[in-house]
Ligand SMILES: Nc1ncnc2c1ncn2[C@@H]1O[C@H](COP(=O)(O)OP(=O)(O)OP(=O)(O)O)[C@@H](O)[C@H]1O
């Protein structure tokens with residue numbers, strides 16, 4: 263149905279309706295290799311839902327999502343992860359009852375099967391890799407701390423670390439700086455700058471300053487449809503966008 | 511790599527010093543204390559209680575760690591018990607022993623129900639090897655089917671609990687209804703010998719108590735290994751945030767099916783040991799009520815603690831025997847009250863109390879031992895540790 267493309271991610275005609283309400287409506291967009299794409303839009307525009315559809319959390323009603331020319335809509339969540347798509351959730355989604363170290367350990371690729379997990383050995387390599395990631399996400403000193411005890415910002419970082427250790431080709435981040443202090447925000451922007459190198463990133467964010475800093479291209483979503491798409495400057499100048507979103 | 515003399519606390523070890531102490535204390539209780547203070551009759555009773563501990567250990571894995579509450583563990587306990595009983599019953603039903611029946615050589619209850627031939631699915635239970643395999647495999651197959659049907663459809667929580675409860679009810683109804691094949695409401699009784707060895711005298715019961723104890727430790731060890739593996743940590747993660755685990759790349763259903771099957775296997779071994787020690791099995795051990803009792807044993811002991819589950823099974827059953835002799839009607843109420851009290855006030859049961867008040871002190875006392883064990887573990891797992899080879903390579 264969909265021709266083979268050079269895009270890393272090709273979303274075409276993507277639609278989902280919840281009891282007749284079309285949260286995402288015939289949506290098409292394309293993400294290049296190494297592109298950082300930001301999706302913005304008012305509350306309830308369907309931004310989170312788009313990410314949910316791509317990563318398999320919500321089942322689409324129609325359309326197609328091709329990742330490296332493989333149809334994701336037919337795959338289970340874990341298969342989509344193995345294909346190379348990683349996802350960070352809007353509210354920090356980590357394992358509260360486990361330590362920071364264990365959170366990262368479980369996110370380390372490999373030994374995904376039951377028997378693989380039973381036989382898994384915590385080797386020096388695994389430990390070293392986890393320590394390296396912990397350093398990047400500013401949590402080196404808290405490796406043995408229960409994740410539940412982290413601050414909100416630290417939880418966000420931990421979840422970013424959990425993605426990072428998966429080393430996905432497409433990284434999807436849902437409001438990565440929401441609820442962070444100014445200082446944390448700055449550190450996060452730096453962190454994202456380093457980790458987004460060499461992969462494609464799909465970010466949902468409300469913080470315009472942050473969007474300006476990182477976006478290559480911006481897609482504006484409104485009522486499940488694309489309102490505008492292009493460079494940050496072009497989008498900010500678009501009267502339709504100003505009316506429904508930026509004007510507030 | 512870290513220096514061997516400053517052990518890395520993250521180096522995974524099978525046992526910490528305080529865990530090891532916990533197992534040693536339990537071993538002392540089961541193999542030394544109880545046998546020396548109890549007479550043969552009471553020891554046999556405690557053996558029966560310990561056969562429930564197998565189920566409670568399985569529930570720690572499924573419910574405590576994995577968050578899967580099954581109210582149907584009695585089914586697996588019963589399947590193990592019935593498999594064992596079928597073998598023992600066939601051995602007891604020799605043509606000589608049953609010569610007064612209209613069809614000699616088949617179990618008595620079949621004869622009473624006008625069966626004239628052993629049903630085909632009873633025939634393999636003439637073999638002890640088959641029986642031992644079936645005790646574990648039959649319940650695991652059932653658990654697999656239930657688990658596969660439920661968990662791949664993402665049925666969980668209360669719905670899963672209710673469905674397992676319904677399965678327990680159905681199992682009882684089936685057993686009672688198919689009297690000619692199962693012995694009906696009376697169950698399978700009048701079991702005598704195991705490969706010619708009479709299981710009824712006190713000496714045999716005492717021997718079986720020790721066999722039961724050894725098997726309990728084997729099951730504890732397997733459960734401990736599962737909990738200490740990455741699969742164990744994944745189960746905690748699944749209980750915490752099932753959704754996130756999927757996005758870490760795991761097929762959650764497979765892990766749930768696995769622990770549910772493990773819990774079923776443990777329960778079934780307990781059931782078989784029940785039959786051997788008590789000398790019968792009946793549907794009263796299979797249905798909803800015993801299944802809920804088993805959850806209570808686990809809750810009282812502490813649903814996160816393998817050792818707690820064993821003490822919970824011992825304590826609640828001992829209390830039941832003691833109190834129900836004097837206040838039979840009150841016991842059920844007391845049991846309900848106990849469950850509510852534990853869930854409301856001590857959600858982690860006895861083991862939780864131990865963790866809150868005692869563990870700290872014991873850990874402090876054991877700290878030197880623990881460091882020593884850590885160093886030994888590090889030396890074993892670290893490839894760079896043996897100095898001579900490192901020098902040779904230079
Ligand atoms: N599972 C669901 N069932 C029913 N309605 C849903 C479901 N998921 C999302 N919706 C609806 O779809 C719409 C889009 O929601 P979505 O969470 O994608 O918005 P958003 O753009 O991420 O908003 P925000 O900026 O507040 O995060 C909302 O109206 C929401 O109520």
Ligand SMILES: [Mg+2]
Nearest residue numbers: 309310311352
């Ligand atoms: Mg959202």
